[in-house]
Amino acid sequence: xxxxxxxxxxxxxxxxxxxxxxxxxxxxxxxxxxxxxxxxxxxxxxxxxxxxxxxxxxxxxxxxxxxxxxxxxxxxxxxxxxxxxxxxxxxxxxxxxxxxxxxxxxxxxxxx
Amino acid sequence: xxxxxxxxxxxxxxxxxxxxxxxxxxxxxxxxxxxxxxxxxxxxxxxxxxxxxxxxxxxxxxxxxxxxxxxxxxxxxxxxxxxxxxxxxxxxxxxxxxxxxxxxxxxxxxx
Numbered sequence: 001x002x003x004x005x006x007x008x009x010x011x012x013x014x015x016x017x018x019x020x021x022x023x024x025x026x027x028x029x030x031x032x033x034x035x036x037x038x039x040x041x042x043x044x045x046x047x048x049x050x051x052x053x054x055x056x057x058x059x060x061x062x063x064x065x066x067x068x069x070x071x072x073x074x075x076x077x078x079x080x081x082x083x084x085x086x087x088x089x090x091x092x093x094x095x096x097x098x099x100x101x102x103x104x105x106x107x108x109x110x111x112x
Numbered sequence: 113x114x115x116x117x118x119x120x121x122x123x124x125x126x127x128x129x130x131x132x133x134x135x136x137x138x139x140x141x142x143x144x145x146x147x148x149x150x151x152x153x154x155x156x157x158x159x160x161x162x163x164x165x166x167x168x169x170x171x172x173x174x175x176x177x178x179x180x181x182x183x184x185x186x187x188x189x190x191x192x193x194x195x196x197x198x199x200x201x202x203x204x205x206x207x208x209x210x211x212x213x214x215x216x217x218x219x220x221x222x223x
Contacts, residue, residue: 004154022178043115043116043214043215043217044202044214045213045217046211046212047216058190086154086155088154093157093160093167093168093169093170094168097160097162097167097168097209098143098160098168098169098209099145099157099160099168100147100155100157100212101157102147102154102155102156103154104152104153104154105153105167
């Protein structure tokens, strides 16, 4: 089964505090994972992918195959990080294409 | 560079009617994917078109159908609308199977 679980629907932190958005996945193949972000009144956009191992806007995410997790972390949250965050898994389809399987999302609010 | 554009942005239909949603791909992209996002849920894959052919489909009934045109724009058609079809429909384009670029979506309400 292909599944992405984001256990927290809402997460609220204060500016300057560390933040961790949790993501767990279930996938029988070799996983490729992503974090997407949707800021208020903007479209869904890619934040980062695990294969690139990069830090975007101070966010990092490490794939832990043993724990089947891909948590998103930032050491010092900023007010502009307030947004909806979706974890996604790339999976194959019967037609030979690839699709993204999304979690339900976590709404992050960074308070001043 | 023009991003992904979708139309209409909002529409209201009644049960049993049919709807067509449109998507213009980002310049240079040849693949279009459609996703349905119900309230409080993450996007769910409907299907994908590559070079005018459907090449992948999620768990949606046949009344969900689509087209991709030679200019790589796309349509999503839904027949015999049901109340549960009320959702935000997202189109995403990509170059082959690369990074997806999403449109702002079409919000469908079925009464």
